[in-house]
Amino acid sequence: MxxxxxxxxxxxxxxxxxxxxxxxxxxxxxxxxxxxxxxxxxxxxxxxxxxxxxxxxxxxxxxxxxxxxxxxxxxxxxxxxxxxxxxxxxxxxxxxxxxxxxxxxxxxxxxxxxxxxxxxxxxxxxxxxxxxxxxxxxxxxxxxxxxxxxxxxxxxxxxxxxxxxxxxxxxxxxxxxxxxxxxxxxxxxxxxxxxxxxxDRQDPPSVSITSHVGPRNKRTLRCLAYNFYPQPISLYWTRASNVVENELWGDVALSENGTYQSWVSVKIPSRDTGPYFCHVQHSSLAQPLTVPWNERQEVSVEDAAES
Structure with missing residues (x-):
């Protein structure tokens, strides 16, 4: 046998x-x-x-x-x-x-x-x-x-x-x-x-933006999407309607609750105030999210929905 x-x-x-x-x-x-x-x-x-x-x-x-x-x-x-x-x-x-x-x-x-x-x-x-x-x-x-x-x-x-x-x-x-x-x-x-x-569920992403200034007077903007399902998602940054090229991507990771998270970041001069926007496309969304970065206040997806 x-x-x-x-x-x-x-x-x-x-x-x-x-x-x-x-x-x-x-x-x-x-x-x-x-x-x-x-x-x-x-x-x-x-x-x-x-x-x-x-x-x-x-x-x-x-x-x-x-x-x-x-x-x-x-x-x-x-x-x-x-x-x-x-x-x-x-x-x-x-x-x-x-x-x-x-x-x-x-x-x-x-x-x-x-x-x-x-x-x-x-x-x-x-x-x-x-x-x-x-x-x-x-x-x-x-x-x-x-x-x-x-x-x-x-x-x-x-x-x-x-x-x-x-x-x-x-x-x-x-x-x-x-x-x-x-x-x-x-x-x-x-x-x-x-x-x-x-x-078959469709869980829309929550989105948050953080920033910090590091060495050489460079600021890192990070856009995090989380609690979304299914896995495929598109994240990218724009400045004044132009796609920012020098992006760093995070892998799409499975969370303990069965949803996913991912992120995209960009390095900019610390004095650059933009405007910068994080764009999020996902099958759960009727239309893509556009989330602005405000250097005075970090934003969440709820802020973007109200703007």
């Missing part, structure tokens, strides 16, 4: 049969991230897994607590899962996972502490399967991946040839293909019945 296929199949068993319901638009994705370590370290569980709907984590499990717990708004969702049963099956899944890690260490003749990471999932658009993936990494380097079209396991390191032969000899190919192209989309359709309200 394959040791890696049950890792996915045991996860699929966490769910009751899919309930038929049209799922339109999207794309929507269901993804699972798992990591295991060969030697326990303080504060780091030997195995943990997180499930994501689109970019939103909806449950987490770690072998130390032995519990799978819903995250974010899914804490309030009734009937989506029996989390005690999920916890039991995730423990079994962790055992399979760590055995696979030990096998890889044997192939590579490694000792000491090593890690294995796994990501797999699928996508739907207009209720139709439109892609899936399954990748395994060892110590942060891609090790092996599954190609659903061939289908076959594709080794990405020399030692992974041993893994490919073992898994394919044990008959994992067709089961893995069915898991990704059939069972995973069914899981996603079922989850979307409980989750579209969170995944």
């Amino acid at each position: 394959s040791t890696i296929v049950p890792v996915l199949l045991s996860l699929l068993l966490l769910l009751s049969p899919a309930v038929s319901q049209e799922t339109q638009d999207g794309p929507y994705s269901l993804t699972f991230h798992s990591i295991g370590v060969s030697t326990l370290a303080e504060g780091l569980p030997g195995f943990q897994a997180t499930g994501f709907l689109n970019d939103q984590p909806f449950f987490h499990y770690d072998i130390e607590s032995g519990k799978a717990v819903p995250l974010g708004p899914w804490r309030q969702v009734e009937g989506m899962e029996d989390w005690e049963e999920v916890s039991k099956r995730q423990k079994a899944r962790g055992d399979f996972f760590l055995k696979n890690l030990k096998d890889i260490m044997d192939y590579k003749k490694d000792r000491g502490n090593h890690t294995m990471q796994e990501k797999f999932g699928c996508k739907l658009r207009n209720n139709t399967y439109c892609g899936a993936f399954w990748t395994v990494a060892y110590d942060g380097q891609d090790y092996i991946k599954f190609n659903t079209e061939i289908p076959a396991w594709i080794p990405l390191q020399k030692a992974a040839l041993n893994t490919k032969v073992k898994w394919e000899t044990e008959g994992s190919v067709q089961r893995a293909k069915a898991s990704l192209k059939e069972e995973c989309p069914q899981m996603l359709r079922r989850y979307l019945q409980y989750s579209r309200i969170y995944l």
Whole structure:
């Protein structure tokens, strides 16, 4: 019996049969991230897994607590899962996972502490399967991946040839293909019945502007957008209707509350009073925001709305 296929199949068993319901638009994705370590370290569980709907984590499990717990708004969702049963099956899944890690260490003749990471999932658009993936990494380097079209396991390191032969000899190919192209989309359709309200939401950004004078008599203007969802956003500065070129950008970061934040800053001479404006474009806004910088008073998006 394959040791890696049950890792996915045991996860699929966490769910009751899919309930038929049209799922339109999207794309929507269901993804699972798992990591295991060969030697326990303080504060780091030997195995943990997180499930994501689109970019939103909806449950987490770690072998130390032995519990799978819903995250974010899914804490309030009734009937989506029996989390005690999920916890039991995730423990079994962790055992399979760590055995696979030990096998890889044997192939590579490694000792000491090593890690294995796994990501797999699928996508739907207009209720139709439109892609899936399954990748395994060892110590942060891609090790092996599954190609659903061939289908076959594709080794990405020399030692992974041993893994490919073992898994394919044990008959994992067709089961893995069915898991990704059939069972995973069914899981996603079922989850979307409980989750579209969170995944389709439009949370408008709050905006604040700060400034400070640094070395060489330069002032930094920083425009921060926060508490927005979904992720795509456009931020830029203008001075007297001209786009300012020398901008510094912050990455779009996911906050603990499931929303995003990002920022853009510009350096100007400290005596330059502008006028400077921060422009914010987001799908939740009927029209872009234009937020002025006032050197006498920092502003928020509420100030801009009133002006």
